[in-house]
Amino acid sequence: MDIGSHDLAALFGQLGLENDEQSINRFVESHQLTAEMTFLDAPFWNSSQVELLQQAFMDDAEWAEAADTLATLLAASAK
Template identity: 50%
Template sequence: MTLMPSIHDLFEQLGLENTDNGIDRFIERHKGLENSVKLEHAPFWNPSQAQFIQRALAEDAEWAEVIDQLNTRLR
């Protein structure tokens, strides 16, 4: 059985602080993303982060579910 990645795993993959406090601070700082903006086009990602998110969503990769959760929390 393969475990699905967690929000902590996603933040680590993106090179961001992946502690509970670090994740909460990131979400608080960037919360309010307009619904018309796709998550991978959000202005706070660097190019490699945006590419990772775009590719993971396009491939419906194992990361897609946790990316969708982050997307919801950022709206």
């Protein structure tokens, strides 16, 4: 049983990204989704990251809420 944290910072860590608040903010500001781009098809994800994010959404895994938050932040940053 996994009882670890599944917040946005932990998701960034799972994705192999720096996960302090400043790094997360910098990532969101510099990686924006366009109207034509879906979250999972964004060019800045590598295949392992896409697989983790797909599993989060498909399995409604522990990471689903954090992944949804990240998708929302990236879409909002493009506006």
